[in-house]
Amino acid sequence: MQNNIEIERSKAGQAAQTLRVKPKWHMTALHIVYYVVLLLFLVFYMLPFWGALVSSFKSNTEAISTSPIALPQQFSMEGYSGAMDLLAVALLNSLVVTVFGAAGSVFLGSICAYALGKWKFKLNNVFFILLVAATYLPFQAILIPLLNNITNYGLYDNIWGIVLAHSIFGMPMCTTMMRGYYAEVPDALIRQAMIDGNGMWQIYRKIVVPNTKLATITTFVFQCTSIWNEMLFALVLANQGDSAQAPLATIVLNSFVGSTGVEINQLMAGSMILALPMLIIYIFMGKYLISGQMSGAVTAS
């Protein structure tokens, strides 16, 4: 992946940079200042996580009575079991929506990206501009028609309706991301395949897709994170409350707040459960996701 912006500099480059500057006393002092600044910001970024994590492991009575940042005197999984009880169905629904929605949008986006990135055709630019402009669309501007459409298809309060919406509205972002990746498939390879008598879609199947597996996975994971975290479609396209057939995790978690039966430790545990998959993804794939998004933004503009 050529477009992939390297976050780590190579060891040699790092050495070349640091070798020249001799560690003088004022540099050491400066480094201490830097560490202090970093530490302060680390506290700023991590304090909410800490509070949530600690509270989620407390029992209910302890969560109410003790300071929310003090360590639990007694580790308790009460909150997690309670939250799981309330969230289980919603999590499964969210999983289905995430996987199918991401698959749909990546599929549509990859077709568009391939055609736009590798081929020239009439209205090429018009189509591309329409796609890129759609990435900036505020969803409120199409909410009423979308609701009407989904209701008319009989897909209201149905996970497939939400999957459909995500597939379509994820397509522009996927296209811009994948177009960046597809730019790295050498044109020579494609020309060679054409000489061998392959058509446009055979090349797509045989050359472009197998050569950009990593890119596809990155786009898929990126799309998964945004669909899993999303709330507006889940809120508008499905019933809420007890009668909901397709409650998604974000909505159910949010409904914890007003309800009397849910305790603070369950609330925090639920937040942690919802956040955990995304945290893991960002810890291990964060830089790929960001560089993918940025390369998309770069090709988009």
Added chain:
Amino acid sequence: MDKIQLFLNNFYKMTFEGKGSFWGIILAVVLIALVYVFGEKLRDRLKKKSVFLLAVPVLLLAGFALLLVNSCKYIPLSERAGQNAVTYAWEQTTKKSENSLVYSADIKDPATGKAYEQSFAFSDILGRLTVKETSDHVAEEFTITSADESSTLTFSPDGTYVFRTADGTTEENGRYVYADKSLVLTAADGTETKVGKTSSKLRYTTADGANKQEFAIKDLKEEFVIEETAQYMPEAFTLSDRDERSALTFNPNGTYVFRAADGAEEKGHYVYRGNEMVLANAEGNDAFGKNFSAQTFWLVFAIVVAAAMVLIFVFHKQIKAFLNKHPMIWLLIPAALLIYFVYVAIGWNVWVSVSDWADHSQTASYGWGGFGQYTKMFGDSSFWNAVLNTLKLFLIIPVCLLLGIGLALIMDQGLKGTPVFRTLILLPFALSFVVTGLIWQQMFNGTGGILVEFFKLIGVNLNINWTSNELVMYSIMLVMIWQFSGYVAVIFLAAIKNVPTNIINAAKLDGAYMPRIYRKMILPQLTGAMGSCITILAMYALRSFDLIYSLTSYTNPASATLPIMMYNEMYAHDNYAYAAAISCFLLAMVLILILPLTYATNRRKK
């Protein structure tokens, strides 16, 4: 395990028991694709006289037709007892949960002589019956009966309730009142039962613990819900309209009686089918004419699909040649989706904003209504407040950029532990806005909140009401900065690292000092990343919905941004045309603010 069972049940229901239109179309596409892909092989086989293979498409088609016919839920007249006279119509309104039964025969109001409509709100009748009430107490005496009819809970308009339990005891003189989104029952002895917004079950257990009963009461301010799962009502059930002049009674034997306000009476049969309730009166008119049209539609559709399959089968070679000649034809599918769901929808939305869709109504109406919504919008102080709030959120852009560049520069110093720090500051960005909102609610909590306790730890007594009307927007900005600045820093770090090292080394050889290198060589390289960051942050500011929804509430005018206000108008007030006008303004704001930004970054890069 039972949770998984529940999920699977719902999943099955959603996937296979829907209206069929979605899956009908998908199935049609799959069938056509199958014929296209395997058509050639099939022809070869057929030439070898293995005709039985023809049975495959025929069987598929038959199954398809069967599925379609099944999916339109046609109920034979013999099953419906009555026939004719279409006086009821289900109104499929925009919110599905609000199916209402509208009676619009020529009833005259006896007092004024004016014709009027009556509506009974049902929602998903097999599951539940809903009677909408918006007053503080119930408008007329209202009784909830448990399914086995052994106990009742009666609410009176004067604010008292009577609870007759299964073991024969009667609890009287209790008072009920709607508090904010919950119903509070106070028994005569002072015990309080609170029925919260989502904890919808009011449980009653007899003294010996033998008899447990549940009443489902959901958000009583809005509606009463009686859960019923039988095919017919277990007991006689009467729906009255607010002024009690007409009533619709369902009997357990499957008949209904409708007494209109003018005294006319109508008898008929009812039956639940799926999520629909079918009413057929004694004269024998079908109340559900649209079932027939649905069936006709599906038959025509099946015939068209079959014809398409045959055509593809016959002209396989020509079609393939055509597609090879015009490979871009496949692009029509995503293009059509994009154009319909984005651009046609935008036009549709604009049309809604100038349509005569009535306020406080979910019934769509698309006549010309003039620009009244826009004049209302521009004269609305809460609208301008929302615009101001939305623009305030743009303040996060400079803060995030400054923090981002600062942190990125520090992280570039080759300090130990930088990779860990980079991973950690990216974590807030991974969170869902809902999770962020919930956690920061705990942060901002006045008593025992995380922030208060933390500052107590370092000896500062923090006394800030974060969610007060003056501060709430700034609190939201703080949360957004928390969530995005780490992300911006990582982007900047990537851009800094992208500056080729050999240029920097050359500069060092020339004797340049590091701060000078940063100022002259590295920072100018960041404009591209900065442009992208500004665009992304501006989009988050303009789309700020989820965070505010979960952090404060969409009904709080102090924290209303344009998306929030639009949602509020749409859902809380059912002002669809007004909501559309607001979203049009939001779209215009995006066009005015974002497009020049993208254009500028684009030009700079060239």
